Amino acid sequence: MEVKQCFSVAGVLYRNGSAVLKNAIEGIFLFGISPLLDAKRLKELLPLPLQQLRYRACTIHSIKI
Numbered sequence: 001m002e003v004k005q006c007f008s009v010a011g012v013l014y015r016n017g018s019a020v021l022k023n024a025i026e027g028i029f030l031f032g033i034s035p036l037l038d039a040k041r042l043k044e045l046l047p048l049p050l051q052q053l054r055y056r057a058c059t060i061h062s063i064k065i
Contacts, residue, residue, distance in 0.1 A: 003042060003045055004045045007045050007046050007047060007050065008047060010025055010029055010047075010050060011046075011047030011049060011050050013025065014026075014049065014050060014053075015049065025050075026053060026057065030050065030053065030054050030057065034054070034058075037054070
């Protein structure tokens with residue numbers, strides 16, 4: 001439950017935040033939690049916009065997800 005809440009807060013901050021905050025979420029938060037998201041159960045807790053953002057980033061950098 002705490003993980004889902006954390007991911008939800010990150011999603012709200014990304015949607016409503018400044019460009020600096022969005023860059024931080026893209027570059028630090030999503031990168032930092034990527035190893036945890038290998039577990040399908042955790043990946044599904046990530047809000048859809050952040051899932052899509054992670055997928056695009058991994059595709060651009062040719063990272064297997």
